[in-house]
Amino acid sequence: MAELPSASFRFDVLSLLPETFGGFLAAGLIGKAVAAGVLEVALHNWRVHASDRHGTVDDAPFGGGAGMVLKLAPLLAGLRQARELAPDSPVVLLTPAGRPMRQACAERWARGRGVILICGRYEGFDARIEAHVDEQVSMGDYVLNGGEVAAMAIIEAVGRLRPGVIGNAASLHSESHRGGLLEYPQYTRPQDFEGQLVPDILLSGDHAKVAAWRHQEALDRTRRLRPDLLDELDVAAAAED
Numbered sequence: 544m545a546e547l548p549s550a551s552f553r554f555d556v557l558s559l560l561p562e563t564f565g566g567f568l569a570a571g572l573i574g575k576a577v578a579a580g581v582l583e584v585a586l587h588n589w590r591v592h593a594s595d596r597h598g599t600v601d602d603a604p605f606g607g608g609a610g611m612v613l614k615l616a617p618l619l620a621g622l623r624q625a626r627e628l629a630p631d632s633p634v635v636l637l638t639p640a641g642r643p644m645r646q647a648c649a650e651r652w653a654r655g656r657g658v659i660l661i662c663g664r665y666e667g668f669d670a671r672i673e674a675h676v677d678e679q680v681s682m683g684d685y686v687l688n689g690g691e692v693a694a695m696a697i698i699e700a701v702g703r704l705r706p707g708v709i710g711n712a713a714s715l716h717s718e719s720h721r722g723g724l725l726e727y728p729q730y731t732r733p734q735d736f737e738g739q740l741v742p743d744i745l746l747s748g749d750h751a752k753v754a755a756w757r758h759q760e761a762l763d764r765t766r767r768l769r770p771d772l773l774d775e776l777d778v779a780a781a782a783e784d
């Protein structure tokens with residue numbers, strides 16, 4: 544990936560449960576990056592925009608049916624506030640009905656200046672919110688109680704690509720999903736653990752042979768565990784021909 548500008552990158556998160564982000568934003572490499580100002584995370588609880596004193600953010604669905612629907616007005620008021628603070632950021636709605644999150648998406652967002660993430664709760668959004676967002680993204684084909692966990696995953700996936708977040712930037716280059724393949728297997732000492740041996744080639748000191756072996760292992764692993772990724776690579780290669 545091309546070198547990214549080193550200015551601070553901001554996440555604006557619209558959430559009814561901002562307290563869920565506390566530990567996550569304080570710990571590990573993300574915590575350090577936030578403390579250093581390399582990443583900024585603004586949490587916007589859009590309940591404050593409810594029009595009644597109870598802070599109501601949901602209502603019964605038109606047409607009937609079980610459950611409630613998140614009202615448009617308070618959410619949109621929260622979104623407009625976030626947009627004023629981050630006018631260049633794409634607006635991403637987190638929903639199980641969105642496109643599955645991919646590494647390529649994290650790389651694209653990391654090239655910008657920020658991302659606005661909208662988290663629902665277990666009730667669905669009023670569909671008219673779709674006219675106000677740039678993308679709809681899902682964390683996977685399963686249903687969460689809300690978008691908060693998905694937002695944290697995105698903050699981590701995008702944030703770690705920004706300069707100054709991961710100490711050893713070179714480690715980003717060999718990871719799974721870079722270049723469309725899973726990562727090759729890695730080993731550390733001891734060389735013999737209860738009879739499980741490290742492949743001899745890694746002890747050979749022959750860098751070219753190690754590189755070729757790793758590439759083959761990445762291919763084999765991907766074929767075994769994620770054959771769908773190889774199909775995508777074939778399609779991409781055919782499109783380039």
Ligand code: ADE
Pocket residue numbers: 637638639663680681682683684685686687688689690693
């Ligand atoms: N909200 C509920 N389920 C979700 C999912 N799978 N991805 C993103 N947001 C969600």
